[in-house]
Amino acid sequence: MNNNVLRTDHLNLYYGTFHALLDVDFHAFGKSITALIGPSGCGKSTLLRCFNRMNDLVDDVKLTGGIFVKEKSIEEVDIIELRKRVGMVFQRPNPFPFSVYENMVYGLKIHGISSRRRNEEVVERCLKAVGLWDDLKDKLSLSALSLSEEMKQRLCIARLLTVEPEIILLDEPCSALDPIATLRIEELMIELKQNYTILIVTHNMQQAARVSDFTGFMLLGELVEFGSTSEIFTSPKDERTEGYITGRFG
Amino acid sequence: MRINPRFADKLVKIALNGQAFFTVWILVAIVAVICVKGLPYVNLEFIFSSPVDMGRHGGIFSTIIGTVLLVILSIFVATPLGVGTAIFLTEYTKESVFTKIIRFGVESLAGIPSILYGLFGFIFFVIKLRMGWSLLAGVFTITIMILPTIIRTSEEAIKAVPRNLRIVSYSLSATKWETVTKVVLPSAAPGILTGIMLSIGRAVGETAAVIFTMGSSLRLPTSLMESGRTMAVHFYILAREGISMQKAYATALVLVLSILFINIIAYYIMNRVVSKYS
Incomplete structure (x- = not known):
């Protein structure tokens, strides 16, 4: 049990001369939800993006230290394979400007495993997993851009599930949604953790408290404190953590 | 006040x-x-019969075919080249002195009067490469002439595709090429098509560059190495040499109608593409 699915070892990251992550030792366990909280610019999204190497797309990034997925250094994993295993959901819902169906089969097409029958089966299974199937089963040819923001974000999660990741990174997935939609996405996350390892970055402390099993608090590029969510929220050890969760700053 | x-x-x-x-x-x-x-x-006979006596009598069939062949072949050569260049400039390089030089070259190319393209085509394709006055020399010359338009419009269209769509595509473990062909190009298609349509318009109406390279033979071109005449050239010669003003105006009418026709088809295709992707 409790094996480290995600881990960093003395991780330092620089954007040019800006030191964005300071010597971060982080780990996340399988089949659970780990939340990263902290004020804007504290490096929590940067840390999240290390695990599927999205930081590679930014110019002038330097890394030292180790990043491990299932105890294997990500340097040793092919980047395409890594991103297949470590999927990501972004802050703003970002479906492709295609139909719902085209969005759903995109991942299947690029992995060359698409046959009509299999596609339809996967689309149905993944849309069911995010609770969209009943709403959309007759509207698969509808443009994905015409959906509500919540449905778009669900669609993006479903689209991610089609490539069968093991780990899902969520980068403030509810910040563009209203409170009710937020609650429903949170319910979805709790369902998904049965099968996936989830790492979520959130601005919303209540959200971290509601959904996560473990919480890490970050400040100015440093992982200040990490522990079970109940511990962090009820008896934080570091006074900076306490200051943040009681609303003294942030 | x-x-x-x-x-x-x-x-x-x-x-x-x-x-x-x-x-x-x-x-x-x-x-x-x-x-x-x-x-x-203008009647069916005018459209479907070939010119007789330098175009004084008969129709313009061979010039319609000449126009269609020249335009279609040029577009077929220029589109992959132009869109490829645009993809290279936007997706595969960073802004540098090198891309600035390419862009400056493209812009300068767009500003050159078409008769200079004709002269270049005549010296290079017709004489140096020994193509003679031929459809092929015309196609290459027109290709160079419309390339800047296709590159510029494609580049703008590709740049307008939101960056986050590319990032999502990468996060779904797509490669760069998959991202370009399956996300970027489909999203940029309407803009790219606009550039192609503009180019078709230019090619259909071109005279100077065509006379120098494709010649003005009234026979129906049956191979790439044969000379031929486009409607625009035919109109120019009919009017310039006072052969027949009636036939000249009739040719002009067919020319204008075909440009109108192309635009309508373009709008149709564009709407289809746009409605599919939005």
């Missing part, structure tokens, strides 16, 4: 209306003149 602002407002409105009306009026006048002068001589 200060003009009453409300009065000025009215005045401006009238002036702007007048300007817009003037533009439309010119267009209508041109089409009307061509219709009135050309319509009596």
Whole structure:
């Protein structure tokens, strides 16, 4: 049990001369939800993006230290394979400007495993997993851009599930949604953790408290404190953590 | 003296209306003149029979075929080249002195008068490469001429595709090429198509660059190495040499109608593409 699915070892990251992550030792366990909280610019999204190497797309990034997925250094994993295993959901819902169906089969097409029958089966299974199937089963040819923001974000999660990741990174997935939609996405996350390892970055402390099993608090590029969510929220050890969760700053 | 602002407002409105009306009026006048002068001589026989006696009699069939062949072949050569260049400039390089030079070259190319393209095509393709006056030399010359338009419009269209779509595609473990072909190009298709349509318009109406390279033979071109004549060239020669003003206007009418026809088809295709992707 409790094996480290995600881990960093003395991780330092620089954007040019800006030191964005300071010597971060982080780990996340399988089949659970780990939340990263902290004020804007504290490096929590940067840390999240290390695990599927999205930081590679930014110019002038330097890394030292180790990043491990299932105890294997990500340097040793092919980047395409890594991103297949470590999927990501972004802050703003970002479906492709295609139909719902085209969005759903995109991942299947690029992995060359698409046959009509299999596609339809996967689309149905993944849309069911995010609770969209009943709403959309007759509207698969509808443009994905015409959906509500919540449905778009669900669609993006479903689209991610089609490539069968093991780990899902969520980068403030509810910040563009209203409170009710937020609650429903949170319910979805709790369902998904049965099968996936989830790492979520959130601005919303209540959200971290509601959904996560473990919480890490970050400040100015440093992982200040990490522990079970109940511990962090009820008896934080570091006074900076306490200051943040009681609303003294942030 | 200060003009009453409300009065000025009215005045401006009238002036702007007048300007817009003037533009439309010119267009209508041109089409009307061509219709009135050309319509009596345009019929099926005119379209489907070949010119006789330098075009004094008969129809314009061979020039229609010449136009269609030249335009279609040029577009087929220029589109992959132009879109490829645009993809390279936007997706595969960073802004540098090198891309600035390419861009400057493209822009300069767009500003060159078409007769210079004709001269270049004549010296390089017709003489140096020994193609002679031929469809092929015409196609290559027109290709160079329309390339800048296709590159610029494609580049703008590709740049307009939101960056986050690319990032999502990468996060779903797509490669760069998969992202370009499956996300970027489909999203940029309407813009790219606009550039192609503009290019077709230019190619259909071109005379100077065509006379120098494709020649002006009235025979139906049956191979790439044969000379041929386009409608625009035919019109120019008929009018310039005073062979037959009636046939000239009739040719002009067919030319204008075919450009109109191409635009309508383009709008149709564009709407189809746009509605599919939005």
